[in-house]
Amino acid sequence: MTMTQARSEAATETPSGRLYLDDLHVGQRFASETHTLDEAQIKEFAFQFDPQPFHTDKQAAERTFFNGLAASGWHTAAITMRLNVESGPPLAGGIVGTGGELSWPAPTRPGDRCRHPLLTLRG
Amino acid sequence: MTMTQARSEAATETPSGRLYLDDLHVGQRFASETHTLDEAQIKEFAFQFDPQPFHTDKQAAERTFFNGLAASGWHTAAITMRLNVESGPPLAGGIVGTGGELSWPAPTRPGDRCRHPLLTLRG
Numbered sequence: 001m002t003m004t005q006a007r008s009e010a011a012t013e014t015p016s017g018r019l020y021l022d023d024l025h026v027g028q029r030f031a032s033e034t035h036t037l038d039e040a041q042i043k044e045f046a047f048q049f050d051p052q053p054f055h056t057d058k059q060a061a062e063r064t065f066f067n068g069l070a071a072s073g074w075h076t077a078a079i080t081m082r083l084n085v086e087s088g089p090p091l092a093g094g095i096v097g098t099g100g101e102l103s104w105p106a107p108t109r110p111g112d113r114c115r116h117p118l119l120t121l122r123g
Numbered sequence: 124m125t126m127t128q129a130r131s132e133a134a135t136e137t138p139s140g141r142l143y144l145d146d147l148h149v150g151q152r153f154a155s156e157t158h159t160l161d162e163a164q165i166k167e168f169a170f171q172f173d174p175q176p177f178h179t180d181k182q183a184a185e186r187t188f189f190n191g192l193a194a195s196g197w198h199t200a201a202i203t204m205r206l207n208v209e210s211g212p213p214l215a216g217g218i219v220g221t222g223g224e225l226s227w228p229a230p231t232r233p234g235d236r237c238r239h240p241l242l243t244l245r246g
Contacts, residue, residue, distance in 0.1 A: 049201035051208055052217045065216055073220070074201045078172035081197050085174055093188055094175045097196070099226035 018092035028120040033087040035079050037071055039110040045075040070107035076114060077102060083116045141215035151243040156210040158202050160194055162233040168198040193230035199237060200225060206239045 014023055039058065046055030050072035053060035061069040084095055108114065137146055162181065169178030173195035176183035184192040207218055231237070 045201075049205045051205070054217060054219075065219060072201075072204070074197070074204050078168075078195075078197045078201065081195065082172045082174070094177060096177075096188060098228065099224065101222065101224050103222035105221065 016092070018090050020092050024089070024120050026120055026122065030089045030118040031087070032083040032116040032118070034113050034115045035083060036113045037075075037079070037108060037110060039069060042069060042071045042075065042110060045078070046072050049074055066107050068107075069110060071109070071112075073102070073104040076104070076108050079114050080116045083114065084118070088116070088118055139215070141213050143215050147212070147243050149243055149245065153212050153241040154210070155206040155239040155241070157236050157238045158206060159236045160198075160202070160231060160233060162192060165192060165194045165198065165233060168201070169195050172197055189230050191230075192233060194232070194235075196225070196227040199227070199231050202237050203239045206237065207241070211239070211241055 014020075043056050046052070054064040054066040054068075054070055055061075055072045055075075058069045061067075081095075088095065137143075166179050169175070177187040177189040177191075177193055178184075178195045178198075181192045184190075204218075211218065
């Protein structure tokens with residue numbers, strides 16, 4: 001993966017540098033680094049986990065619902081996790097969840113830049 | 124990925140072999156193949172997308188929340204997609220979604236076998 005550094009605006013500093021749930025407050029924002037997707041990455045992930053023509057074959061993808069190559073939604077989800085781990089809130093114990101909701105409102109194309117700013121919504 | 128064949132119980136056959144939404148009915152079940160995860164796969168995915176000790180380092184993982192190596196939830200989600208594409212309902216146009224809900228009720232460990240039977244809930 002190609003990670004390009006983006007401005008960090010971690011809003012909370014603790015002596016250990018790690019955050020506990022008590023350190024989070026509603027409205028707190030965390031920036032993330034940026035990841036640029038390219039055709040090779042899109043195809044590599046798709047051949048392994050989501051082998052459908054709109055994710056694996058640029059020409060065939062033009063004749064599909066997507067009208068062109070698009071990243072698997074599970075690929076962009078996985079990249080989001082990477083961005084969270086590397087530049088999201090430095091949670092003590094790690095970033096662990098038991099589930100959640102996902103939404104893919106638009107296709108992600110080769111050349112698109114992904115980032116994942118986080119906002120604390122509930123205390 | 125190592126895919127082991129499982130019994131297929133695709134409940135609907137159409138002349139084209141592809142299913143359209145009209146071909147689905149509530150209560151319809153689709154089996155899936157089985158995928159067996161191992162330590163190497165868990166680490167490979169995690170180094171790329173979820174580099175946290177409980178996913179990348181067997182010994183360090185024993186001192187974490189997970190008490191041992193566990194697959195990234197995004198890894199099991201991606202495997203689920205692969206199982207859907209390869210042995211789920213053969214939907215005409217492909218398997219495409221705009222979002223959904225995820226739940227990871229228990230860790231997935233090396234040696235665990237994943238499968239993903241599908242049930243049509245709404246028409």
